[in-house]
Amino acid sequence: MDPALGPPEEMAEKRDELTPMMRQYHDLCARYDDALVLFQVGDFYETFCGGAEWTARLLEIALTSREDSTGEYPMSGIPIDNAESYIETLLEAGYRVAVADQVEEPGESPGVVERAVTRVITPGTLTEDELLASDDNNFVAAVARGDGGGARSGGEGAQDRENATTSANAADGEDVAETLALALLDVSTGDFLATSSNSSETIADEISRFDPAEAVVGPFASEDVLPDDCMVTPFDPDAFELARGTDLLSSYFGDPDALLAADAEIRACGALLAYAEYVRGGEHEGERGETERETADDDREGFAAVDDPQRTRLEYLTHLTRYDPREYLLLDAVALRSLELFEPRAVRGHEDATLAGVVDETASALGGRKLRDWLRRPLLDPDRIESRLDAVEELTGDVQTRESVHDLLRDVYDLERLIGRISRERANARDLRSLRDTLAVIPTLREHLDDCECERLERLFDQLDPLSDVRTLVDDAIVDDPPIEITEGGIIAKDYDGRLDDLRSSARDGKQWIDDLQERERERTGIDSLKVDYNSVHGYYLEVTNPNLESVPENYERRQTLKNAERFVTPELKDREDRIVSAEERADEREYDIFCAVRREIATEVERVQRLAEAVATLDALVSLSTVAAQYDYCRPEIDGCTGGMDGGGEGEPGLEIEIEGGRHPVVERTQESFVPNDVHLSRDQRLAVITGPNMSGKSTYMRQIAQIVLLAQVGSFVPANSARLTPVEQIFTRVGASDDIAGGRSTFMVEMDELATILREADDRSLVLLDEVGRGTSTADGLALARAITEHVHDVVGATTLFATHHHALTELADDLEAAFTLHFEVGQDDGDVVFRHEVAPGAATGSYGVEVATAAGVPGDVVDRARELAAETDGDELEAEGTLGDERAVDRRVPDGSTATATADGGDVPVDVAAELRSLDLAHLTPVEALTELDRLKRLLEE
Structure with missing residues (x-):
């Protein structure tokens, strides 16, 4: 076990001898043995023993010690007022944190102050604004496996193809693969999603989409579908039982059979809900003590019990959405990274150089999360896409x-998180005023949308519920600028509650009496310097300086002696003080009770607030897309209906149609001073483009901009182009860039082959595939052979629409051999002998790769460049022979007895030695690119004769 977790061994051995406070700490550590316990002592959260040593190093804070009758213990602490910043560091280090607060004031009861865990903070269940990113969801996931039932009838929405196949097989009596289910919950907003599949790859892709910070995994479900940076939390296996899940979900949402489509989904959702209830269990102002946990049936180690009595119902969870992954464009983890949707591949001062970064002009946290969700799940249904496009077009023009x-x-x-805090009884008076201020905006928003014509904006107008009753309640009950604390008064508005006004009046009248007392006593005693004052220790008092002590009346009772004065009280002053303090305490208590009642009343409107939040978020996202379209000259894409596929799904011929005129990369055009637009025309008859050209000419940018334009179009956004027309793409796969997995024992080439295997296995004729420099990680002959075989398979078997950028110029011959293949290249010019990249795509094959010239432009030392030219002159001939002859006649290099190089062809003939000799004799370092290509063409014709 981590030395920072669990009860300290030195305490466990002598628990009964510990002081009451240290015994409290020990017992809390034992109860929450999977979390780091932060134990409140005064104004600090303290840790002891191994936990202290660990946190002192991790948080870079002082390590001190505490000594009592049983020994000396290491101790380190963090200030409560600044705890969130330290807790964030602990979470990033992979810890769960249990916050043990003092739940009673010192002196309220004999003995040690009672403490209880009021919050369990884990990466996936955060609700604290200070720890959350406002522009994205923070999901906790659950993964569960069904046990024999697989998919089942019921549930909203179409089941995915795997589930449909499973049901058919079951009807035929065939063996049925178990279903793997995924549930996702954002505890801060109440977003609750579920899906399932018979394919673990599909579930892994969905997890990549949502990137949960934490997960609980059910029995027999593998953690392999989770990303490496996702914390896996042990949880009671009983929580994944079907009956338990059914009962718990029914108590929230009604019959789960009407919502979900597989037993595994019920298991995952039920367990996730139980886990969220457990984690948020102690949140309610610390009102419940640790003693309530003592009845928990928890004799297991390493996880919480599903029957724990501290589990708390999350009333703000009002909807559970079951979705089918096949309703959205599939983007696996590789595509998400390659297309830089949310994270840049190389930062270098451009942290926002992502697709999300360039299209996010949202004004609210609600809109930011909604837009990221749209980017995460682009649409397939043309009608839904067109609905968004209609709204964007109208807003762009107005x-x-x-x-x-x-x-x-x-x-x-942030209405979603506000109503979440209100429902969990964690909101303060300022949160209620924030809700009120947001509601005050809604009527004006409705006025601006009143004349809108498109159906989507008309629906949003109807959904913008101003919640006038809630706004009025807050206006009437809460002062305009309330304090943060809700137990110290000053939050309830005047005239809202008569009894509270009376108590305030009594306290105010008493204070006025005391204010008048000073003048009365000065007149009565003749002591002009006499004053009446107050402090928290001695209360109200009359202070008389030493020279005037002879004039003090007999009814003055000495309370405190100072160096230059004495302080006194009178029976009347003490009585008035008691009445004032009593009135203030009762007023504060009544204010707190009133505030809690107002908060509970607002919480009953959680569904209305959530519906309003959804409408506001959607409007903000649409306005953002229209703002970007107007500012950066985007056009409305034309969306064609689905053409169907090879498996008979729909009418029409298989394949996709993508036509883009003047397309631009939405991210690169923002980070570069200028950008050269390019066209693309892909169809069923021309669906495989072999793209050649030098390094730095723009091949990778070109391919990615096509994918990003397609993705934006299916989000419902305008796109960076002069015009665009496309058929919705169902999957985007990418094999772009070099990366390795050293920890996993995979080389760069192995990672490349893994990604290619996935593409060849899962892509189909409705997929867009980007392949960049396939086969460059091995020898020229092997790489070229692999590249050609992969290309042929993608064309002949997969049928995917494919963009293939390559330096293997021999692959351009595929345009002649494969019916739907064609070639494109990026043109290069020369200026005084220097290569000039024009970044313009044109039909046909490129004339060279210009690698040495790119090295020169990058600043590689001149002597290295010169040596590279010499080596190129010696070796390019052999490589070109291999590339030029690899086709129907597969070439194999071999050495002839005299040491010279010859090439054996498939029919057993040898390439004439004189051609090889001529290649070796060429002085490539002094040939222009055009001259070198001329020589190459001449030698190639000799080989063909």
């Missing part, structure tokens, strides 16, 4: 409405 709405949305607070 500048006044777009800008006015955007300005109003800046004043919108």
